[in-house]
Structures are given as structure tokens and as C-alpha cells.
Amino acid sequence: MLLNVYLKxxxxxxxxxxxxxxxxxxxxxxxTLFYPTIxxxxxxxxxxxxxxxxxxxxxxxADTYTTAEGFLNAEVFGFMGPMIFGVxxxxxxxxxxxxxxxxxxxxxxxANPISRKNVLLQKAAALITGLFLLSISLWIGIxxxxxxxxxxxxxxxxxxxIFSLWLLGGTLGLIALAIGASTGKKSLAGGLTAAVGIIxxxxxxxxxxxxxxxxxxxxxxxxxxxxxxxxxxxxxxxxSLAMVAILVIAMAIAVWRFESRDLKN
Amino acid sequence: xxxxxxxxxxxxxKFYGKHRGISDVNLDIDxxxxxxxxxxxxxxKTTCIRILLDFIRAxxxxxxxxxxxxxxxxxxxxxxxxxxxxxxxxxxxxxxEELLQYFANLRGGHLEKAKVLAERFDLDLSRKIGELSRGxxxxxxxxxxxxxxxxxxxxxxxxxxxxxxxxxxxxxxxxEEAESGKTLFISSHVLPEVEIVCDRVGxxxxxxxxxxxxxxxxRKQTLTxxxxxxxxxxxxxxxxxxxxxxxxxxxxxxLSCSVTGSLDSLIKLAAxxxxxxxxxxxxxxEEVFLNFYNQQDTTTE
Numbered sequence: 001m002l003l004n005v006y007l008k009x010x011x012x013x014x015x016x017x018x019x020x021x022x023x024x025x026x027x028x029x030x031x032t033l034f035y036p037t038i039x040x041x042x043x044x045x046x047x048x049x050x051x052x053x054x055x056x057x058x059x060x061x062a063d064t065y066t067t068a069e070g071f072l073n074a075e076v077f078g079f080m081g082p083m084i085f086g087v088x089x090x091x092x093x094x095x096x097x098x099x100x101x102x103x104x105x106x107x108x109x110x111a112n113p114i115s116r117k118n119v120l121l122q123k124a125a126a127l128i129t130g131l132f133l134l135s136i137s138l139w140i141g142i143x144x145x146x147x148x149x150x151x152x153x154x155x156x157x158x159x160x161x162i163f164s165l166w167l168l169g170g171t172l173g174l175i176a177l178a179i180g181a182s183t184g185k186k187s188l189a190g191g192l193t194a195a196v197g198i199i200x201x202x203x204x205x206x207x208x209x210x211x212x213x214x215x216x217x218x219x220x221x222x223x224x225x226x227x228x229x230x231x232x233x234x235x236x237x238x239x240s241l242a243m244v245a246i247l248v249i250a251m252a253i254a255v256w257r258f259e260s261r262d263l264k265n
Numbered sequence: 266x267x268x269x270x271x272x273x274x275x276x277x278x279k280f281y282g283k284h285r286g287i288s289d290v291n292l293d294i295d296x297x298x299x300x301x302x303x304x305x306x307x308x309x310k311t312t313c314i315r316i317l318l319d320f321i322r323a324x325x326x327x328x329x330x331x332x333x334x335x336x337x338x339x340x341x342x343x344x345x346x347x348x349x350x351x352x353x354x355x356x357x358x359x360x361x362e363e364l365l366q367y368f369a370n371l372r373g374g375h376l377e378k379a380k381v382l383a384e385r386f387d388l389d390l391s392r393k394i395g396e397l398s399r400g401x402x403x404x405x406x407x408x409x410x411x412x413x414x415x416x417x418x419x420x421x422x423x424x425x426x427x428x429x430x431x432x433x434x435x436x437x438x439x440x441e442e443a444e445s446g447k448t449l450f451i452s453s454h455v456l457p458e459v460e461i462v463c464d465r466v467g468x469x470x471x472x473x474x475x476x477x478x479x480x481x482x483x484r485k486q487t488l489t490x491x492x493x494x495x496x497x498x499x500x501x502x503x504x505x506x507x508x509x510x511x512x513x514x515x516x517x518x519x520l521s522c523s524v525t526g527s528l529d530s531l532i533k534l535a536a537x538x539x540x541x542x543x544x545x546x547x548x549x550x551e552e553v554f555l556n557f558y559n560q561q562d563t564t565t566e
Contacts, residue, residue: 113344262321
């Protein structure tokens, strides 16, 4: 695990990856095991139909609770999933370069024959790999839970939604990595990226019912993540491409800034 | 730049906003040399070193290391350079051996020499870096700097935190490495350290190199305080006429004076009398440096 920066980074975040993966697997299991109870409860649909639209935007409409995909869309991909993936990615991204710089280990790492760009890319790859393991665990949790609970689920829809979640985590993580690598400031990187995530979430979830704010959904990374309810409607390749584009731009800025600035002692 | 220059800095300047880091530093360090960069804290030693290693970028000027541009060929340069800062800080959760293995992997090397050095410096490689004392942590730093047999070693206040015995062992290592053809660039604010190991010394002060001298030359200019007790009264004029002797005072049978360079003529003259006792003040480079500083002061102020 000490062959290169990529493996060393994975080794450093081993515990964190394991805990978060347990978290995503438990989330998948919990939601799927809980679903039949909700589905079979009478009166819920009637109750939901009485609620105002703004309320439904948050907790979901009747379809949400009468199909497995709708339920997972609300309970896994609506809030908990993005939060777990987001928190993991932002912490890992903010610490990747800025964390090493603040703990004064970066000088010694870069005294070895390895370019800054190379270090940055390997750390980014480790972050993406960590998120991939979280995704796998979530997928296992959902599949196993659905099997136990005895209902069928769109396999491709679930995979596509998890893929989109992986991209969301990658986007937030690499934005944090880019801000950290550009400034050397871990808390700034974490804070700013958290703001990007939270504002994006609010724009997409709550404000989408405010017509005047509807155009602003395009600036929210959450719109590209799950604006079209991926698990139900399938992935929108353009939305995925938009996230990939943000991710690539973040990396390009990170390499440019990190290569050209002075390292802090 | 001479053909054999391992480090060649031309008009290197670094400003942090309006604050001066270094200004117009010129250096030429030859292959096989042990060069000391001597100066008080805050003089710009670390700034110089961090520019050479491409951790920070010069505001103006340029440097070549092993004939390569310090900026564009930085990775290739670092393949041939070992670096040790005064306070070696690295991954605390790794054991010393894991860290050395990691760095060896990044360098495409192995741990053979590291293990020999660990034995020599009596370091337990199985302990976590975070659990090591400052001195032991510094030993890990020494080992990682030397283990890949780099052509050039850049050592920034390397013996900070080492006890005197280890300092001695470290100095022995430095001399051995130079003998095997390596070049060493050592910064220090400790004069005896430079005096023990270095061939040449550059004195840096307030960001500028104010003098570069061979240690042997500096020694020649070194003042030695001599006090001699004679068995009889001696002639002051005789002693004042000896080359290099100054500030002769005589009280009864006691003579004291300062001597620049060799003591030979003074001792031969003294031997014509009955000598009861001789005391010599240890020749200190410090005084020579203070002379340099003072001269600098009188010319600038």
C-alpha cells in the first residue's frame, strides 16, 4: 500500500472508507427493508394528496411511496445518499493537498522525484476510488435489502442512480480538492464546497417550486445529479456530462494553481 | 557557471509581498564540495533552499542544479537530491520503516543503505514516527536524505535537535559522503558545525550573501588570544615586532597578545625565554564572522 501516492492515499483513508461504506450499506438495507411497511400502510396516499405542492417537493408525492423506485429516490437519493457521499468527498478532497500542507508533510513528499501535478492526480484518483467503494456498498445494501424484503427493483435504474451519486460525490470532492490545492487552506476548501453542496441542494429541492427561481436550478450540481429522478427515468447523459465537465474543470484549475504557487512551509 | 558547478544561483531574489526573503543571491558550488550557508535565523537560508528545491519560486533570478534548470527540470533534479530540513516532519502514523519504504518506492530505490544507516544511528525502525522523540525523528530524516545515494544533499540546519554524540556521527557521515564524490549544501547558524565539516562558507545576512570564503582562509584570519607567563621580564618591543602579533601588554612576567594566523614566530621568540605557562584562546570562526559583519555595518551605516 506504499507503492505510490495513490495507494498511500487509499491506505490513509482506509478507516474512513470502511466506516462510510458500512454507512451506505446500512442506508441501502434500512430503506429497502422499511419500504414494504410504507407501501402497505393504508391512508398514506390520501393523506399525501391533501398536502400543498411545496410540501410534496420535500417529502415526495404519492408515487414516491407506492413504487419501490420512488421510495428509494426520495429516501436514498433525495437526501441521505448525497449527504453521506458529499461529506465523505468534501472531507477527503479538502484534506488531500491542503491537509498535508497544513500538517507540514507536503514538503517532504515533494522532495521526492514526483511532480505536483502527479501527486494531485493520484490523490484525486484515490478519492474517486473511495467513492466507488461507497457506491458498491450502497448497491449491495439495496440489492440485498430488496431481496430480503421480497420486492423487485429496477436493477439498471438503481445502478444508474448510484452512478450519478458517485459522480456527484466526485464533483464535490474534486471541487474541495481544487480549492485546497489552490489555496493550501483546508477549512476554506471544506467550507466553500459545503456551501456549493448545500446551496445546490436547497435550490434543487425547495426552490424548484418557486417559479421565479426555476431557471437557477441549472447552477445547482444537484440538478445534474438527480434532477430527472434517475432511478425512475434513467440517467440523462447530458446531466452526467455536465458533472464530468465541472469535475474536469476543477482538476484543471487545481493543477494550474497548485503548479504555479509557493508551498507553505 | 563553471562546468562542474552542482549548484549555480544567479541573482536569486524572493519577496513575499513587500517583505524581503532574499535578494540577489549568487552562488556557485562545485562537485564534491561541502558548502556551508551560515547566518542567523531569518537571514534567508531556508528561502534559498526552498527555491532550489522548487517548493517556492524566485521573484527574479534563476538557478541550475546539476546543470538543470531548477524550475523546469525540478523532478529530474529531485531524483538526484536528498533533502533534510531542521525539523523533519512527516507522516506520523507510519512507522519509520514504512516511511522509508514509501520514499524509496517513490524514488525507485530500496532500503539497503537505509538499514545500514539505521543501525549506525541506533534507530528502531519499527516504531511509529509520531511516537519518536525529536532526535529520533531527525534520524529518520537523515536516513531518508542519504539512503538513495543522491549526488547532492541539501541539508537545512540538519543537526537541530541532535545530541552532541549524534552530531559527531552525523558530521562523520557528511565527510564520508563528500569523500565518495557527493556534494553537500548545509545551512547552519551554528559556527562550529560549519567549521568542522565545510570546505567553503557563504555568510548570509538579511537576505544577502555578504561573504564567501574558504574555511582555511577564514582560519588564517582568525585571531588567537595568547597569554604567556615567563620566568623573567621580557621586552615588549621584541614581541610587538613579530608578524601578526597585536595588542601586546605586559604585566610583570605576564604577556598577553592577539595573533592573526600562524603562531610559529611568536612561539619561537617566546622559546628564547623561560616559559612557565601558555594559554591560548580557542580560535573561533565566530570572531572572524563578526569581523565580516562589523565591516559590513561600518560600510553601510
